[in-house]
Amino acid sequence: MIIAIDGPAAAGKGTLARKLAEHYGLRFLDTGALYRAVALSLLLAGADIEDEQAAEEAARQLDQRILSHPDLRSAGTGVAASKVAAMPGVRAALLDYQRRFAATPPGAVLDGRDIGTVVCPDADVKLFVTASPEVRAKRRWLELKERGEEVAFEQILQQVRERDERDMNRADAPLRPAEDAHLLDTSELDIEAAFRAARRIIDAHLKRGSDRQG
Ligand code: DC
Numbered sequence: 001m002i003i004a005i006d007g008p009a010a011a012g013k014g015t016l017a018r019k020l021a022e023h024y025g026l027r028f029l030d031t032g033a034l035y036r037a038v039a040l041s042l043l044l045a046g047a048d049i050e051d052e053q054a055a056e057e058a059a060r061q062l063d064q065r066i067l068s069h070p071d072l073r074s075a076g077t078g079v080a081a082s083k084v085a086a087m088p089g090v091r092a093a094l095l096d097y098q099r100r101f102a103a104t105p106p107g108a109v110l111d112g113r114d115i116g117t118v119v120c121p122d123a124d125v126k127l128f129v130t131a132s133p134e135v136r137a138k139r140r141w142l143e144l145k146e147r148g149e150e151v152a153f154e155q156i157l158q159q160v161r162e163r164d165e166r167d168m169n170r171a172d173a174p175l176r177p178a179e180d181a182h183l184l185d186t187s188e189l190d191i192e193a194a195f196r197a198a199r200r201i202i203d204a205h206l207k208r209g210s211d212r213q214g
Helices: 013-024 031-045 052-060 064-068 075-084 088-103 115-119 133-146 153-169 191-213
Strands: 002-006 027-030 108-112 125-130 182-185
Touching: 002 013, 002 115, 013 027, 013 108, 013 125, 013 191, 027 031, 027 088, 031 052, 031 064, 031 075, 031 088, 031 108, 052 075, 052 088, 075 153, 088 108, 088 115, 108 115, 115 125, 125 191, 133 153, 182 191
Parallel strands: 002 108, 002 125, 027 108, 125 182
Antiparallel strands: none
8 A cells, every 4th residue: 555645844744654654554755855865965065055966966876874864854954955856857866766665565655745646646545734834834843942953933934935835836746736635734633633534534545445345
């Protein structure tokens, strides 16, 4: 089984995807981390973040060790990631890896922006997880604060809006729900409630499958 989870930054996709993978015994891939890793490797090398050739090269030779770098989840890396994510060469370089991961038994939960539309258009279940920009900025702000990064809330809200704008308006694989995606707005849901809602959708899909068979 392949479960595609897409949505804007800080909508709660990551935590939800991880919990679903554990619950259904599937593998888990945070695809945003791949774009972050490409951006961070450029930042660490002192390369220009707008340099498409350097970014594509970094994506092709991605060093897995960078995925555990302490700066992977920083606000600065997130902003840089949304820039390299707009480059078609970078997206193409990361596509194969994501598809192979998804196709490896027993299946996987992938979270990102274009999983249901581009990476796994045939996914068994597609969820599009959203929340208002204010709620998402608050979550991101708390997360950064817990990691000891003190940033003004207004600045985070501004970054959330800018990233939405870039993610939704890029020409290649823009952020949008697949036609057959289930929408899940988590503005008023805590993680447990979002987890229950997602499970209801997935279990209904599994039941339809077993009804057809039996
Ligand atoms: O989910 P995140 O904040 O870790 O994602 C970092 C950036 O990567 C974000 O701006 C959008 C981009 N991204 C993407 O374009 N496609 C994906 N499948 C995942 C992330």
